[in-house]
Amino acid sequence: MAVINSRACSMLFMAAMLLVAVIASTSSAFPSLEVDFYKETCPSAEAIVRQTVRLFVSVNPGLAAGLIRMLFHDCFVRGCDASVLLDSTPWNQAEKSSLANRRLRGYEVIYAAKGALEARCPGTVSCADVIAFAARDASYYAGGIDYAVPAGRRDGRVSLASDISGNIPPPNSTAADSWNIFAKKGLSLDEMVTLTGAHSIGRSSCPSFARRLYNFAPWLPQDPSLDPGLAAYLKSRCPPSTVDVNSTDPTTVWLDGVTPEKLDNQYYKNLLEHKGVLFSDQTLQTSPMTAGLVTCNAEHNEVWAEKFGKAMAKMASIDVLTGSQGEIRKICWVPNY
Ligand code: HEM
DSSP states (O other), X not given: OHHHHHHHHHHHXXXXXXXXXXXXXXXXXXXXXXXXXXXXXXXXXXXXXXXXXXXXXXXXXXXXXXXXXXXXXXXXXXSSSSGGGOOOBTTBOOGGGSGGGTTOOOHHHHHXXXXXXXXXXXXTSXXXXXXXXXXXXXXXXXXXXXXXXXXXXXXXXXXXXXXXXXXXXXXXXXXXXXXXXXXXXXXXXXXXXXXGGGGGSSEEEGGGTXXXXXXXXXXXXXXTTSOHHHHHHXXXXXXXXXXXXXXXXXXXXXSXXXXXTSOSTHHHHHHHTTXXXXXXXXXHHHSHHHHHHHHHHHHOHXXXXXXXXXXXXXXXXXXXXXXXXXXXXXXTTSOOO
């Protein structure tokens, strides 16, 4: 019995040591992200990105919205690996070519920053890190929201338009539909509602909300949760033909008509007045699971801004590639050869 015990014990010990070795090798191969990651290898990396964002946003403030949205669309699809930047090829439809990314903007800012980084520190800073830094800098210029961005992401080599469905919530999502996706990414309900506050800047095209105006339900053409005054305005901008999601009507409207270029909690105040442009926005206020969070954010701008920075940093760490995984792309829109 004693023999069995000691043998079992030593086997357990060996198994434990093996586990420690596996964990150690895994953690060294795939280290976690670190603040100041480029301190030794490219000390000016974050300053270069911030400078580039400042330059572009000073000419076109709307690009701040594009850059914040880009982080969301990158991180929710295959993790934050810059797959959103890869171009389609004759044999592959990349994420870029999907309907959800059709109006994504700000690519030129990322490419300019990456160009400057390649000139200063070739082959060092990943495109995925540039997206994460740029989204932070956009939050800073649009709303004074600043936060540390742990870095060390590496770039993926795959981008598939077919990955969008089930990972990027469509604008007709209920709060429960969206939560289904956000929870899978490891984000809390509070973080979901907080991050959606990004809709306090930027714009939407008509097909993203026109069904609310003309074709809400067979027995009810207009969404009753939409303020009638806002509905009349939106109808004046978007004709019934824009109910077609493939419509190429170029009209856009502000997501927050009160402070459209300021990243703040006005978005939540709008929701309390039934003035959310997207169904997926208004549903956060009409749904009991999120209504309280909307009211809280509407009442406390400082608290929301603090939570927003934290949630952006957390979103920027979803399923990242690190260590020897992936690669540092030389050009952000093609994988290295
Ligand atoms: C339930 C979740 C979400 C849904 C359904 C959603 C959907 C949309 C849609 C449909 C648009 C307008 C696209 C168009 O028609 O041009 C949009 C714009 C935007 N989204 Fe979201 N979104 C969600 C969450 C987020 C999150 C988490 C962020 C970032 C943290 C974000 C940032 C933005 C920004 C900044 C814009 C304006 C973009 C611009 O002006 O270029 N969204 N979103």
